[in-house]
Amino acid sequence: MKKFGLLLLALVLALGALGVGYAAWTDTVTIDGTVNTGEVCMSLVCPFSYLDNGQRPDGPDGTGYLVGTSHPSADWNASSTGTAAFVNNPVHMTKNVGWITTNCPEPVEGQVVEEVVITLHNMYPCYYNHISFGITNCGTIPIKLDHVTFLDAEDVVLTTLTDDGYLTLDLSKNQINDVEIYWGDNFGDQIEPGEHWDLSFWIHVMQDEGIDFSQVQNFTFKAAVTGVQWNEYPLGD
Amino acid sequence: MKKIGLLALALVLALGALGVGYAAWTDTVTIEGTVNTGTVDLVVEEYSGMWMWKIPGGRPDYELSTDPAYTPTATGGDYDDPFIVAYSSAAQTSAGATPAPVDDSVTVTFDNLFPLTDAAGTVIPWEADFECHYVGSIPVKVMLEAIEIEADKGSDFSDLTIDISGYVKLDGATSWTKVTPAELEGTQLHYCDWVRFVIEILVPQHAGEAENVPNMGQSGTITGQIKVIQWNEYKTPD
Numbered sequence: 001m002k003k004f005g006l007l008l009l010a011l012v013l014a015l016g017a018l019g020v021g022y023a024a025w026t027d028t029v030t031i032d033g034t035v036n037t038g039e040v041c042m043s044l045v046c047p048f049s050y051l052d053n054g055q056r057p058d059g060p061d062g063t064g065y066l067v068g069t070s071h072p073s074a075d076w077n078a079s080s081t082g083t084a085a086f087v088n089n090p091v092h093m094t095k096n097v098g099w100i101t102t103n104c105p106e107p108v109e110g111q112v113v114e115e116v117v118i119t120l121h122n123m124y125p126c127y128y129n130h131i132s133f134g135i136t137n138c139g140t141i142p143i144k145l146d147h148v149t150f151l152d153a154e155d156v157v158l159t160t161l162t163d164d165g166y167l168t169l170d171l172s173k174n175q176i177n178d179v180e181i182y183w184g185d186n187f188g189d190q191i192e193p194g195e196h197w198d199l200s201f202w203i204h205v206m207q208d209e210g211i212d213f214s215q216v217q218n219f220t221f222k223a224a225v226t227g228v229q230w231n232e233y234p235l236g237d
Numbered sequence: 238m239k240k241i242g243l244l245a246l247a248l249v250l251a252l253g254a255l256g257v258g259y260a261a262w263t264d265t266v267t268i269e270g271t272v273n274t275g276t277v278d279l280v281v282e283e284y285s286g287m288w289m290w291k292i293p294g295g296r297p298d299y300e301l302s303t304d305p306a307y308t309p310t311a312t313g314g315d316y317d318d319p320f321i322v323a324y325s326s327a328a329q330t331s332a333g334a335t336p337a338p339v340d341d342s343v344t345v346t347f348d349n350l351f352p353l354t355d356a357a358g359t360v361i362p363w364e365a366d367f368e369c370h371y372v373g374s375i376p377v378k379v380m381l382e383a384i385e386i387e388a389d390k391g392s393d394f395s396d397l398t399i400d401i402s403g404y405v406k407l408d409g410a411t412s413w414t415k416v417t418p419a420e421l422e423g424t425q426l427h428y429c430d431w432v433r434f435v436i437e438i439l440v441p442q443h444a445g446e447a448e449n450v451p452n453m454g455q456s457g458t459i460t461g462q463i464k465v466i467q468w469n470e471y472k473t474p475d
Contacts, residue, residue, distance in 0.1 A: 024470030025277040025375065028382075029463045032330065033345030033365070035386055035394070035438060036456040038323055040351070040449075139453075140349050141322060142291050190293065226446075229351050230291065231299045 038141040042227050044113040045134030045196055046104030052076055052129045056121070057096040067096045078128040078204045090128045090202075098127045112138055125207040135225060136196035143227035144190045145197065146235050148183060153220040162234065163187055168206070171219035178208035178219065190230050199225070275375040279426075279465045281343060283368035283433075286326030289353070292319045323349035325363040325438065343367050345436050345459055352442035352449075362400075362437035369434065369463075371426040377465035379424045380474075384436065384461025392455040398439045399459070406431040425468055434463055 055073040057065045067074050073096040078089070103117045118131065137143055147162045150169060159167050164185035168177035182202040191197050201223075211217055228235050290300045290309045300309045305326070309319045330342035345365040355361050371377065381401055386394045403421045404413035407430045416424065426432060436459070443449050 024466050025275075026380075026464050026466045027277045027279045027341065027373070027377070028465075029279060029281060029341045029343060029369065029434075031343050031345060031384060031436065031459065031461040031463065033327075033343075033347070033436075033459040034456070035347035035459055036349065037397075037440060037452055037454060038349035038351045039453040041453075141351050142293075190298070192291075192293070231289075232352075232354065 039139035040141050040143055040227065040229055041112060041137070041139030042114075042143065042225070043111070043136050043138045044104075044116050045136050046102075046107055046113060046116065048102050048104060048116065048118065048131060048133040050100050050129050050131050051090075052096075052098065052100065055096060056099050065095050065097060067094065069094050071096070073099075076128040076130075077126040079126055090130075097124065098122045098129075100129060100131070120203070120205075123205045124213075125205055127205040128202065130200060130202050132198065132200040134196045134198055135191075135227075137191040137193050137227075140193050142190055142192050142230040144188055144230045144233040145186045145199075146226050146228040146233055147187070149224045149226065150181075151222040151224065153222075155222070158221065161187075169221055171221055172208060172211050172217070174208065174210035176208045176210045178206050178211065179221070180204040180206050188233060190233075191227075276373040277375050277377055277465060277467060278371070278373040279341070279377070279463075280370045280372055281329070281341060281367050282370050284327040284329060284343070285367070286324060286346075286365045287363055288324040288326070289322045290319050291322045295319070323351060323363075325350070325365040325436075327365040327367040327436070347438050347459075350438065350440050351453075352440045354442070360439065360442050362398075362439040364435050364437050366433055366435040369432050371428065371430045371432070371465070373465075374428055376425055376427050376468040378468050378471035379421055379426065379432065380464040380466055380471070381418065381422050382462035382464055384459065386438075386457045386459055388455065388457040392457055393451060394455060394457055396441060396452050397455075398437075400437045400439075401461070401463070402435045402437060404433040404435070423471065423473065426465060436461070 052075055053072045057067075057073070069092055075093045075095055075097050076090045077093050078091070099121050101119050101121065105111070105113060116133070120127070120129070147160050149160045150158045150167065152158055152171065158169055161167060161183050164183055164187065166180065166182050169179045169181070170177050172178050180203070184200055186197055186199050189197060226235075285303050286305075288302050288305050288307065290302060290307065292298050292300065292309050295309070299322075300307075302309075305321070305324070325345070325347040327343050327345045330344045347363055347365065350363055353361050353363060384399055384401055386397070386399055388394045400418055401421065402416065402418050404415050405421075405424060406413055407424075408427070409429075413433065421432075421434075424432065440452060
């Protein structure tokens with residue numbers, strides 16, 4: 001009988017201890033909410049436009065080679081010293097020899113175009129063109145143009161521009177420059193979501209004596225335009 | 238007949254003796270009193286956050302404020318008006334209801350987040366915060382329940398971090414003292430103490446563009462709880 005009493009006492013004490021544990025007074029603040037991150041997005045705007053309007057001279061709808069001065073398909077020529085900086089203002093010629101095409105897709109609402117290939121056909125030393133295009137801010141965060149990186153066909157970085165200026169490229173890899181470019185001053189310009197930049201660059205084919213022009217030569221370069229969230233411009237090293 | 242008389246007399250005496258026993262003198266102590274229970278009550282009283290202003294053409298061209306009605310002070314803007322690009326804020330869940338509600342529910346919003354850096358270039362978190370006034374009569378200790386982000390379908394927040402830090406004003410202090418999440422857990426509050434809880438989300442800044450892209454355009458919901466418990470029942474988390 002005495003043992004039974006002790007057992008009951010232990011049970012009561014155990015339940016009591018359990019009861020105290022669950023009976024603590026509390027007050028709770030509940031937190032609910034949402035989170036979403038912004039987006040830095042740039043899209044090329046098609047179509048591109050050119051000073052030499054890109055009509056092929058020998059095609060079925062071509063203009064022919066001899067078109068006369070001031071014709072929109074007539075080539076432009078420039079000259080240089082072989083180093084950076086065009087030495088003469090471009091001259092409007094009388095022939096339509098070189099032309100440009102791009103693989104710009106037909107504009108589709110909401111489509112992001114991240115790469116456009118520009119092909120310069122039937123080039124020759126002195127050929128000059130002024131290529132214009134747009135980049136739209138397709139994200140939700142304002143962006144600034146930070147730098148433009150020029151790469152070769154194997155994605156090896158040739159040079160990077162963080163300010164307006166001239167640059168020369170040795171695309172034939174023979175230690176002689178063969179293309180000259182001037183990139184205008186858009187660096188640091190900002191575009192709000194939904195708005196766009198108008199960008200352009202000049203390109204000039206230089207005299208590279210090392211190239212065998214008796215055969216068709218194809219050279220490729222890439223220009224990667226990098227924008228950055230506006231409050232982190234410039235990115236620096 | 239004489240015997241009957243004696244018997245009656247004896248009965249009377251016996252009853253009399255019994256009567257003396259019942260009539261003993263007594264004194265009584267009366268206990269009266271009141272009882273009232275204490276309270277455990279943490280009241281959310283103030284809400285705040287961070288608002289990132291974009292000032293087109295301004296110098297500087299962005300400002301960070303803790304007031305959504307803030308007027309940017311930068312000068313030199315040459316087009317467009319300042320606007321809020323991104324923000325993180327806390328608000329009363331049932332704000333605007335009539336009569337004004339008293340509740341313990343907070344809604345936080347983190348909108349259009351991107352990596353944020355301070356003047357030294359260090360990545361800092363976005364913050365949504367709210368101040369609580371402890372008005373209970375029983376000392377309590379703070380218990381930080383898990384706070385987490387649940388990503389919407391197709392989103393991924395595994396690269397972002399969410400945490401709760403805070404500030405306290407204890408024992409009549411008039412200024413805030415910053416405390417880490419570890420210090421905040423178990424902090425004891427007495428009547429009239431203040432604690433400001435700060436929900437922090439850190440969006441990392443990676444060196445490579447490809448590493449940053451997965452953190453863009455993500456959406457999800459936040460859930461969490463902060464509890465205070467009578468001080469003598471507090472258990473240190475495992």
